Amino acid sequence: MNEHRPPASSTDPRPHLAVVDPATGQPGRTYEGHARPEAHAIIARTRSAFEKWRLTPIEARAAQMRKAAEVLRRRAPEFARLMTDEMGKPHADGLAEVEKCAFNCEFFADKAADFLARRPVDVGGPKAFVTYNPLGVVLAVMPWNFPFWQVFRFAAPTLMAGNAAVLKHASNVPGCALAIEEVFREAGFPADLFRSLLIPGRDVAAMIDDPNVAAVTLTGSVGAGREVAKAAGGALKKLVLELGGSDAYLVLDDADIDKAATIAATARMVNGGQSCIAGKRFIVLKAVKAAFETALAEKLAAYPMGDPHDPATKLGPLSSVHARDEIHDQVVRSLAGGARLLCGGQIPDKPGAWYPATLLTDVRPGQPAHDDELFGPVAAIIEAPDEATAIKIANDSDFGLGSGVLTGDPERGERIAAEALEAGMSFVNANVRSDPRLPFGGVKHSGYGRECADFGIYEFVNVKTVLVQG
Template sequence: MPMQSINPATGQIIQSFAIWQTEEIDAALKQVESAQAEWASFSFAQRSGLMLNLAQLFRQRSEEYANLITEEMGKLLKEARAEIEKCALGCEHYANQAESYLRDEMIASDASRSLVVYQPLGTVLCIMPWNFPFWQLIRAAAPAMMAGNAVVLKHASNVPRCALALEDAFHQAGFPEHVFCTLMIGAEQAQAVIADRRIAAVTLTGSSAAGRKVAAIAGQHLKKCVLELGGSDPFIVLDDADIESTAKQALVARLQNMGQSCIAAKRFILIDTIADAFVAQLKMLFSQLQIGDPKHKDTGIAPMAREDLRTELHTQVERSLASGAKLVFGGNVIGAQGAYYAPTILDQVQPGMAAFDEELFGPVVAIVRVKNAEEAIQLANRTQFGLGGSVWTRDAMLGEALARQIHAGSTFVNGIVKSDPRLPFGGIKESGYGRELSYHGIREFVNIKTVWIK
């Protein structure tokens, strides 16, 4: 069955693509292997110049790429534009910082001279999701390539046009041919690619279930992998928080990318004394959102990426209601055309309910009520996930103390959880392992080699 690019706002098929056969995959990996050997010999200055070209290209073609994202996975156009700008910033960061991140490190030892050097591993396979189809790839590929690795992309099957546009962007920016390659393959073919001797390492952004499969295959073949998986981020609101401004931030934290983000806030843990006011404010804000064409500037509610994902989300909402959660707003499929789902608020959510225990990948808020900050932290950590979390309070010192207690890879005080090229990003528990971004990310896919001289 071919890959299909389907507009989630209309349900119409835009374009279909044939899935590669074994011979095509083998030919591509052979070309990439050859290209990587040459790429590894490039100086940091040479790689940096090309990466800066790519950043410039993203800005020059921002509107084209943003429209492509919106057409293929439904993201609001304004959010798609922001995604492309973030790609440019990520490219610039590693173009400017890679050399310092990977500079030889002198270490005192019993040698006359001993040092640590950072050298490329070879070719990195990037298995990427559809929700941020450009940024997810760039945040993995930019550091890997600046370190001297080649990259092959296995993108999500519902964003094939984005996948091909990324390959074209690297080509247009002047990168050597085949040092970046998009593989037009399905999930079932990825196993053989991971196992292929020409693949040195793999990075996956996806579900916890996909992470287990990739980790098992990579482990069987003794290959390094980085996994950025699901999340159920707590959004803790203390009783001294500004309700009106925090609710506005909660709206963005939950509905960015229509809630289809691993670091979107999922469980809103509220102190009892302010819970009613917060829920009322959030309900009012939700009621003001316009549902419509994601390319229209006034649209606040775009479609979800696929109809099957909407069906799965609605089933989770119904299961939560059957377990005792209370419906405050929404909870229904919208319209006969497109993958639209009403922004939804579920109150009285508790452990044991789908809305608490599972990742809700869509525009659904789960309200959890607690007596105090201690109980808030206990429930925040009562999850198999550990990606991000936030605390909202007027007391910054208290906020930091609580943020340190949240079991997650990133914790924010009075700010929405986000990725930043300057800061490491990743999770613990079933949210994965390894880190992307900052110097931590670029050192994931290098040989950290000791050189001892006497």
């Protein structure tokens, strides 16, 4: 992190990344970034580290990955505080995020050898098998909302497969980016195997085009996904995209309303609603709509805004005042379009990026709460007359990341989840969440490719056929 940097030229000045405390609006630390030539030099060194790492036995890779889990757990309070300072995550949520990263490291340390084992194929004579070889340097463009988890979700399987990695993190979490680099270095990984590039978004295309980059993964907005897809496609490089979501949950007429409301509130309020897989649209059958409105409003009342450094806080500030103003504008325009406000919806009179838990009902097409992604603590209730219409409303979206079914009949829910909903993930009587053991990803404008599980580790390997004739 303290490497010598050559002077940047006047045409390639070093960027400066300034942190702003979302809870107070006060400026925090400013980080000096990498000029474009420096970033390319780092990628070149990462490629050199890959050449040795790819030959490292997988058991040795696993030992290093388990040490990374140990570092994460030992420094968890420090990392949670860093997340709070940079993007406003409540301290308890930060601790849970770090623990999830540690579990992820251990999962791939334990499972990678099985996932990557040669797979024999019977072709009726010659010896034939499939083997999995690393690709090289994977460039990751990652968002701020889960600043540790999003990175480790890609990094653990990528490094266990024998690849190297460079990270272009969101500009508002530079401290998290450098801290993650430190985790791998402290765990004993080669110094240049995982590096963080503190560069502006405008430099990403040039990094994708770097001949030392073999593949790209991005988690972010649809707009960012389009730009990265253009650059990766033009360079003919493998790409995984995990983009936005407008996750729909069906609340059926046989649901236990109190339980359904509890799940819905949990799904909506994860990370203050700033999650691609947070529940956003609750499509409720008409027979239970009134009861569900009352129950969900009561559950959301259990998420008062509070100091994100307080371990008891469940709803901190949003990531920025700009993000807060955007979601408030969506609420205002939805109300103007005929939605009803059941709770929240008012900007508090204090500094920082604060917004309360908010519930809208009578949400219909044409309103932002119906048509767009709501990235904050705002839930939308949409009425449906029957199951078939509810499914149609859920699928009538550009997004297809997560989805849910809340029902008193698990078999009914399983049928709908498995066969009817157009999404990469469908959970019955539970809120959608990522898990290292389950493939994660979406369809439609929510992206393509998968992270986590064996599917995730196969995204960045050469699935090679080998045939040996005796």
